[in-house]
Amino acid sequence: MDKKTKSIALCGKGGVGKTSVAALMVKNLAKRKDLKILAIDADPSVGLCTALGIQVKKTVDNIRNDLIRSIKKREKTDKDATLNMLDYELFDALTEINNVGFLAIGRPESEGCFCKVNSLLKDIIQDLAKSFDVVLIDGEAGVEQINRRVMKTIDHLIMISDTSAKGINVVNTIKHLAQDNKAVDYKSMGMILNRVRDENDVQSIRKNVLVDVLGWLHEDELIRDFDFHGKSFFDFPDDAGACKIVNQIIRNLQI
Ligand SMILES: Nc1ncnc2c1ncn2[C@@H]1O[C@H](COP(=O)(O)OP(=O)(O)O)[C@@H](O)[C@H]1O
Numbered sequence: 247m248d249k250k251t252k253s254i255a256l257c258g259k260g261g262v263g264k265t266s267v268a269a270l271m272v273k274n275l276a277k278r279k280d281l282k283i284l285a286i287d288a289d290p291s292v293g294l295c296t297a298l299g300i301q302v303k304k305t306v307d308n309i310r311n312d313l314i315r316s317i318k319k320r321e322k323t324d325k326d327a328t329l330n331m332l333d334y335e336l337f338d339a340l341t342e343i344n345n346v347g348f349l350a351i352g353r354p355e356s357e358g359c360f361c362k363v364n365s366l367l368k369d370i371i372q373d374l375a376k377s378f379d380v381v382l383i384d385g386e387a388g389v390e391q392i393n394r395r396v397m398k399t400i401d402h403l404i405m406i407s408d409t410s411a412k413g414i415n416v417v418n419t420i421k422h423l424a425q426d427n428k429a430v431d432y433k434s435m436g437m438i439l440n441r442v443r444d445e446n447d448v449q450s451i452r453k454n455v456l457v458d459v460l461g462w463l464h465e466d467e468l469i470r471d472f473d474f475h476g477k478s479f480f481d482f483p484d485d486a487g488a489c490k491i492v493n494q495i496i497r498n499l500q501i
């Protein structure tokens with residue numbers, strides 16, 4: 247049977263709460279034992295894996311650099327052998343715990359544009375994703391890098407912002423890039439407002455922002471506390487406000 251994988255990518259300005267929200271999403275999705283989840287940490291500082299207490303042994307960037315090194319040394323010429331090797335390496339980089347798989351992308355490339363290598367890796371990630379029900383990507387600020395390094399098409403592009411004008415500007419810019427410049431293919435787009443201190447702010451932001459506000463989270467001591475003490479978000483209490491809101495947002499996305 248052809249199973250349809252649903253993908254969600256989170257993006258937005260640095261420090262607005264992408265990783266915290268992504269970690270809460272993974273925690274909630276993981277409870278659904280009927281689902282296989284692939285969590286992709288596309289932040290160079292591997293924040294999502296850390297937030298969920300996952301040790302990363304190898305990143306996609308490590309695989310990429312090894313391949314580039316061997317191309318430079320002309321070690322591998324056979325395309326099939328290269329593909330098999332990449333398949334194996336990517337599977338090796340995947341950490342699986344119960345129904346959740348974790349993959350870290352690593353640093354943005356620095357050794358020039360090896361577009362073919364990027365596109366090979368992207369194809370393999372896309373192939374790997376097919377064996378999961380939900381793929382969740384904790385992105386960097388830009389959407390271009392998701393398109394360039396992780397996946398061509400995203401079902402739900404979700405921007406995260408705090409209530410600052412800067413954060414909202416970034417959301418509007420990403421919308422423009424994604425929609426008009428086609429920086430990434432997506433099916434639906436929305437935003438989550440984070441660190442809200444005054445509910446009135448939500449109403450005024452709704453008027454100024456160009457995307458649907460899917461939900462909002464309070465400034466939350468528990469999120470800060472989990473981060474501060476490096477606790478795994480898998481242990482975040484189910485009945486905490488932030489957890490319930492994130493759960494509701496996922497349900498509204500019909501996942
Ligand atoms: N709702 C919230 N309430 C309080 N602190 C938060 C909240 N969301 C995020 N933070 C804190 O803000 C900081 C940045 O969050 P993080 O999720 O790492 O952002 P990003 O991934 O967008 O860079 C962290 O210290 C985190 O604990």
Ligand SMILES: [Mg+2]
Pocket residue numbers: 264265266289293294
């Ligand atoms: Mg982050």
